[in-house]
Amino acid sequence: MTTLRAWTLRCGVVLLGLFSLGTSPANWEVVAKGVPATTSGGQNGLLVTVSASHPAAVDVRDPDGTVRSVDEFPPRAPGTPWRGTARYFLKPGRTLEGARIGGGCAGCTCSKRCTPPPGAFVDITDAEPVAMWTATATSDPVTVEMGRDLAGVTVVVEGIDSAEESLGVVPENDRDATGFGPGRAHRRFSGTSEAGIPTTTFEVQWPRAAGSTGTIVTSYRFTPTIVGPCPSLDPCAPPPGAAPRVASVTKLYW
Numbered sequence: 477m478t479t480l481r482a483w484t485l486r487c488g489v490v491l492l493g494l495f496s497l498g499t500s501p502a503n504w505e506v507v508a509k510g511v512p513a514t515t516s517g518g519q520n521g522l523l524v525t526v527s528a529s530h531p532a533a534v535d536v537r538d539p540d541g542t543v544r545s546v547d548e549f550p551p552r553a554p555g556t557p558w559r560g561t562a563r564y565f566l567k568p569g570r571t572l573e574g575a576r577i578g579g580g581c582a583g584c585t586c587s588k589r590c591t592p593p594p595g596a597f598v599d600i601t602d603a604e605p606v607a608m609w610t611a612t613a614t615s616d617p618v619t620v621e622m623g624r625d626l627a628g629v630t631v632v633v634e635g636i637d638s639a640e641e642s643l644g645v646v647p648e649n650d651r652d653a654t655g656f657g658p659g660r661a662h663r664r665f666s667g668t669s670e671a672g673i674p675t676t677t678f679e680v681q682w683p684r685a686a687g688s689t690g691t692i693v694t695s696y697r698f699t700p701t702i703v704g705p706c707p708s709l710d711p712c713a714p715p716p717g718a719a720p721r722v723a724s725v726t727k728l729y730w
Contacts, residue, residue, distance in 0.1 A: 504592040505578040514603045515571040521608045522566040523549075523705045526575050528598035534564040535573040543573055546640075549704065551666075561601075565705045567640055568608065575600050607706040611714040615698045615722035617648050620682075622656055623691030628681035631661070633700040634673045634723040641720070643678045644699035653694045657683040661698075669723075676700075679728060698722050 508526070516522035526532045533545045549565040552558075566572060577598045581590035620629060631643060645659030652658050664677045680698075700720035706712035 502581040502588050502590055503578055504581060504590050504596070505576055506592050506596050506598050508575040508598045508600050511572060511574045511600055512603050513572075516566045516568045516605065519568060519608065520605045520709060521568055521703075521705055522570070522572065523602075523604050523606045524564045524566065524572060524575075524600060525561065525602040525604075526564065526598065527561045527601050528558075528575070528577050529560070529596050530577040530579060530598075531558045532562065532575050532577050532598050534575045536566050537571040537573050539569040549640075563705075565640060565703075567703060572600075572603060605709060607709050607711050608703050609706055609712050609714045609718070610701060610703050611718040611720060612699055612701040613720050613722070614646075615725075617695040617697055618725045619693060619695055620653075621691060621693050621727070622653050622682055628659075628679060628728045630664075630724075630726050630728050631678045631680055631698050631722060632724045633676050633678065633720050634669060635717070635720045640704065641676055641700065641702045643680070644701065645680055646697045646699060648695035648697060653682065653692045655685050655690075655692065657685065659696065675723065681728075698725065 514522060524534060526534060535543055536546055537543050546564050546566065548562040552562070575598050577596065579593075618629075633641070633643065641663065643661040643663075645661055647653070659680050659682050661678045661680045664679050666674065666676045669675050700722060702714075702718060702720055704714070704718070
């Protein structure tokens with residue numbers, strides 16, 4: 477058996493085993509070195525600048541210890557090529573963990589990692605404390621029917637073009653419905669409406685208390701909020717167009 481044939485068969489067997497186990501394809505990764513130990517504190521955020529050969533992911537640690545990635549700020553439109561540098565905004569209380577780039581491997585590598593392409597690099601070039609602007613809105617009261625078959629609602633917010641957004645859930649009578657806990661909003665995905673307006677979709681669920689039965693009709697208001705960095709530590713107003721609006725609320729069924 478030739479060396480090439482043996483290598484091909486070996487890769488085939490390994491890949492077959494990986495696919496059968498549901499293992500992700502091989503990839504490469506480059507991690508930034510010399511990450512500054514920086515935490516955004518008080519009322520100020522942190523504006524991080526990254527220079528890289530490929531689109532970079534910036535990891536942060538939330539105050540509760542959760543580590544996750546933050547998006548570029550402002551967000552890069554789908555299909556827009558990487559320009560070699562980008563900024564990332566950290567809300568107050570978050571700690572910068574690092575930056576990395578990566579991609580898939582070409583051909584058969586027979587391992588989970590391969591050598592990065594020539595010239596691949598990622599560096600954190602700046603981490604500057606900045607003031608933070610906030611833009612928020614409050615929806616009209618929305619009637620919510622809460623029963624056994626209703627898991628919650630889907631809320632679409634227009635006008636959000638920010639790396640940091642949230643949705644508040646406020647009961648109209650300042651009390652949550654009897655038999656249900658406070659509403660919890662989870663960001664699902666972002667996109668663009670047919671009119672070209674940036675949108676973000678949230679899923680809101682109300683946990684039912686043990687032993688609770690029946691259907692309850694009540695009202696809630698939804699308060700979308702977006703935040704972003706000012707140019708410096710001086711306070712600033714939200715930029716033009718930073719005006720979130722609840723566009724729709726629909727029932728969410730299991």
